[in-house]
Amino acid sequence: MTTEYVLTLDCAEGPGIVYAVSGFLAERGCDIIDIKQFGDRRGGHFYMRVHFEAPGDEQGSADAADRLREEFAPVSSKFGMEWTLRPAGEKTRVLLMVSKFGHCLNDLLFRARIGELPVEIVAVVSNHEDHRGLVEWHGIPYHHIPVTKENKPEAEAKLLTLVDGYGVELVVLARYMQVLSDQLATKMSGRVINIHHSFLPSFKGAKPYHQAWERGVKTVGATAHYVNAELDEGPIIAQQVIEVDHTHSPEDLVAVGRDAECKALSNAVRWHCEGRVILNGNRTVVLR
Structure with a gap:
């Protein structure tokens, strides 16, 4: 044995x-x-x-x-x-966070369900109710935590209570469109992965595909990175790119970018959970 x-x-x-x-x-x-x-x-x-x-x-x-x-x-x-x-193969206890865009959430739920990712998704947290049916169909608890400027500290306190209660080892922001506070990002350093719908360090912040269209880019991409106190500045784990051209509208870029987002995020989650990612300051070493 x-x-x-x-x-x-x-x-x-x-x-x-x-x-x-x-x-x-x-x-x-x-x-x-x-x-x-x-x-x-x-x-x-x-x-x-x-x-x-x-x-x-x-x-x-x-x-x-x-x-x-x-x-x-x-x-x-x-x-x-x-x-x-x-x-080897020990499943990492993961909590997913999502807002209204559900493609990355759906992709991770499916990959976890078929055993492609070494994870146990213990809960999903959202600031909207949109994906409750999908998540509960998978037999996973769904927690709705609304977020406003006024209640953000309270909302993050509820999140941390869930993290502790479920024994969460990794939080994955699967297109969660809220910025975590500096305090939360620092407290959970190295334990939160975000997907940014752009090939960082270009086109940070809101609507990066529209920014890319304005610049006439010939590729669009997605970047999975650890979250830190600086917006979209955390250490990069995985990136994916897709070729585009002048015929693509901003809406077209959003559509083709979904595949890049799903692949970059699932790669980052898998490599983290397989012990392949080592943090070194603001960089990572990925031993594949």
């Missing part, structure tokens, strides 16, 4: 890191299934993701995972690593 795990780590670059990690696994009879690494010489930093199989454990055993974490601690301490170790 074996169990598969994913170890993701980063630390200052230096000799012996790969040797120490692979030696640790070899000593315990583990078999490396997949390994990705990147040594950033410019930044002096090292990143690694190891998917491995460990012998003799009951699949999904929390005790076995805790034992591996405890045994790996001296290795991580020696190199000053930031690291996580989780059973």
Whole structure:
């Protein structure tokens, strides 16, 4: 009987890191299934993701995972690593947020339902009632939290109560058209992914497709990024582009951009939940 795990780590670059990690696994009879690494010489930093199989454990055993974490601690301490170790395929508890545009919501619900994404969607929050029927058809709780300038602190407090109550590990803004407060964005740094319907850093803010049309662009795109206190400035995880031309109206750009939005967001969610994304300041390293 074996169990598969994913170890993701980063630390200052230096000799012996790969040797120490692979030696640790070899000593315990583990078999490396997949390994990705990147040594950033410019930044002096090292990143690694190891998917491995460990012998003799009951699949999904929390005790076995805790034992591996405890045994790996001296290795991580020696190199000053930031690291996580989780059973491969373990589902991340995700809360989705949406406003009126439902294409990204529908896409994520479908991909989760067929097992394409390693997520458990525990709830959906919206400032509108439009998608209650769709969400509840999937058997997922739907929470309507209206947002105005006057009640925004109260609305965000309700959101945080849901995050705590459901044990949420990741919040996904699936075309949620409200700006999170600086306090909330800071509190949940690295735990909120947004889809922006533009190829950032161009065309930030409202109506980016209309901005793109005004500039006569030949491609439109979408950007999935972590949310921080700066509007549309968070570290980028995934991007998609689609070619267009002068015959496309702003409405046409909106229509063709939906596919890019869905693909960029689903990629970002999957890579985050598979332990492939490592934050480095305002940049990310994605070990695919």
